[in-house]
Amino acid sequence: MNPAFQGMITIFIGVGGCIAYFHLSNQFLDKVLFPARGPKAGRNINRANMIRPWLFLFPAIFALGLYLAYPVVETLRLSLTDRDAGGAFVGLANYQQMFGEAKFWEALRNNMLWLIVVPAASTAMGLLSAQLTDRIKWGSVAKSLIFMPMAISFVGAAVIFKLVYDTRPVDQDQIGILNAVWLQFSGGPASFLLLKITPAVILAAFAAIVGYVGYIFARPILESRSNGGGAGFAPLRILVGLGALYLVFLSIQSILSLFTADLPYGVPQTWLTIPFWNSFFLMIVLIWIQTGFAMVILSAALRGIPEETIEAAIVDGAGPFQIFFKIKVPQIMGTIVVVWTTITITVLKVFDIVFAMTNGQWETQVLANYMFDKLFRANDWGVGSAAAIIIMILVSPILIWNVYNARKEMK
């Protein structure tokens, strides 16, 4: 059957069926099961109203249960079975096999790197963009253009950046803009300024911001020791603090290696094959996309800060940087956390970028692509499910945090 025709029928059946179901079930409830007539009218109405929410909810609960809740359990079960043995229970053999593969550990290491760098960079760039674009007349146009990459598919973005990273042999003209820019450098003072000083400054600023965030998270724990009280969510705070510390260490290490490195000027680089740094070139794609998202949300949050607070600070003589770091950032901290966690979830799910650009070669493998590889290339459902469970474990802190916050709001 022609798929478009099939689609129209499906829409018709889906929408019509839903409306029919709701209408008829409500009618049934009100007219047949618990009619609002006769001596038991009051009791019937109450009973009908107790049941009605479940009528409204039933299709959604069914779909959610089948498509999201049941798979969690089933994937866990599948990860403990072996498909080749006809689905027999093999305990943790899949996990053992997975832990024995070097590609898995490479994927896990890369994912950690992605998880640390991409949300931090996107949020920071988003905050910067929000602050900058809020002050200029053409701010809404600028915001549209920075937000535009969110509408592009990850595959489209992969093509766009493959063109940016393209490499031609040294005797031909470069068509990738990164190599064209790279070939302009020849080791002189401009190269030193742009290729060593500027990245060092950026890395230092990055380390400072991350250190600050880690400090904010860990401060209640440090203070609670002297106060004798307990800080909520202690494990998370410790984790974030340690992560921030590690990131600051990485940044300092990068700055040092930057100054001692002997850069290959004048040679076009195949950017996506340079070990370790190619992951960063892939991350740039996701940062490019997610910054717009961060910018839109943080811009709204910044505009929500009451003006009186800022005015009072200015009257008291605070400079723009002080206002930004001591007043604005703490006030929107809740939103920053939401943006950060949302981007983290996206980072764990992203598989298209790595799949389209390098497919995990040259040490760029990530867990989502690893799982896809196991599932469809190796047809190994056991190990693929095990990889999916690992992704779930990585995501669960955020899940718990979000649910905790939601319940707090309910009260």
Added chain:
Amino acid sequence: MDNIAGSKSSLSWVVNISCVLLVALWVFPTFGLLVSSFRTTDQISTSGWWAAMFPNEQSQQLRVADPDENRREIDGIFVVEGNIFGEPTGADISSWGTSSRDIAAYAPGEVADLGDGETFVIEADGAYIWSGNDEQISGRGQRAFVTALSPPEFTLDNYDNILFSGGPGDNMAKAFFNTLTVTIPATIIPIVVAAFAAYALAWMDFPGRALLIAAVVGLLVVPLQLALIPLLKLHVDIGIGKGYLGAWLAHTGFGLPLAIYLLRNYMVGLPRDIIENAKVDGATDFQIFTKIILPLSFPALASFAIFQFLWTWNDLLVAKVFLIDATGQTTVMTDQIVNLLGTRGGNWEILATAAFVSISVPLIVFFAMQKYLVRGLLAGSVK
């Protein structure tokens, strides 16, 4: 905030310039792709797209027209006249030569003496005059090595190839319609299901409501990867197999948490009195829902619709798992681009055009409905 702080004009200049740089940094990759899609294979492989917008200098080897057909006789001298490019192209010749050993021997308009009275001259716009006796002006046309500044040229051939005339790998028309077929039902059906559930969670009081809301929030976070294998197995077992129906059901299931979350957040904000008055007037819940809540919730419905449309249009993973089988009959645009990256990785004109065709619809939707998209993002994110 700026009007009370007395902003300095120099600071405002810095902000403006940094904004321009920031926006340029964000826009140039996509712009490069767009420009590349209008260039030919030769152009793309010889120069970067940033050079495409300026006249570029090229050296070519050309021949004058066939002398046996085109020569005229004037006073015993045979002359061949014409334009070295065939027809005037607007190019500006900077130098030319007759031998490959010295391609810049002559300036435009300078007459080359080829010996024994044979002369050859090329003007700056390509017009040439080649004259000599009968024996010289015969056989093959005179060769000329021309270095010219040619204006930027663009072509629509790539789009024609991709959209209409190309071979099975290139032509995206089928993939375009397939993607449309996947996207539209996958956008409409979750809205219907979620709207009812959101109303129940927002305006009906029943035990377990808080638990369900927390469950929805939790399910928002669950990664897609977790659900792929069991659901594929389920689809195959109950007979749906791989196909459009499976993809529609999958997208509905995966999109429901976000839909319920967004719609519920919006519905909670609706004015209570309208609903209470309607109840007092004797309306049933169903009537309140269809006649009051749904029309009032239109902004939230539009927001989610755009989100879901963009998400399903740009999706690769669900399509690969639930829709695309080994026969190659069904394909969506994202999948075709990934295939093109593998098979035609060097043909940037095809890749660029294909990528741009696939991102054009989301971009149009984005720019047209940006307001709703932003509003949807902000719902529940700003604390």
